[in-house]
Amino acid sequence: MRAARTVVTAFDPGNMRSVVTFFRRRAPAPGATNKPGKGKEQWDEVCTVRAEVQDVLPSRAQRDSDVATASARPARLRMLYRTDITADMRVVHDRRTYEIVTGPAQLGFRQRLELVIEETSAHEGGK
Template sequence: MASSLLRAGDLDKRIRIERPIAEEGFDDAGSQEWGTVENDVPASVTDILPSRGEKLANGINMATRPARVRMRYRDDVAPNMRFVMGDRVMTIVSGPAELGRRGGLEFMVEDYRPAGNGA
């Protein structure tokens, strides 16, 4: 059954799974550090078609790039983690959703950048 949900050929990208590392000192609050859970995880990353992708966050116009990420089932991925693919850092915004009976996982992710002309 798992083979019909996620075929090896569909997992054509490689991502790194990262988790937040808890800061110990009072002065470290807010200086988010990330640790690698696993490198080189086969995944399918599908961008969602654009539609009203810009929004206002704390008075700054931000553009989001939503995508769907699918991978083989694993039980060590939590919603507070993130995925990295090259220079693209993707925050998990929903999921994990189990596909079938441990046939795979699906996440909705977004990466952020300031909107407008970067020149």
């Protein structure tokens, strides 16, 4: 009788059907005052990559909670590993702007990244 083996599913790049763009907040100019509410935030494009984007279904606790809002639309984003992705970035996918809520988490040894992103509200200004 053979010993049971754990099978690790291989990463399928064919699932990366979406194109997403990452933006980083522009650093303020030297000597400029960085007061909140003054002007619109400036964002610089970092990269555009292919990724797998899946909507996250709400948990039972979120469905039953009165606090949960319909405006929060979390999604899971998986992509090939990159070193320049950080949690303070914004993501644009299908003309919608998202902020990174959790991650980036490394999957495998520098194979993939997984992020949880959430659509920003309209009053936050997008990118």
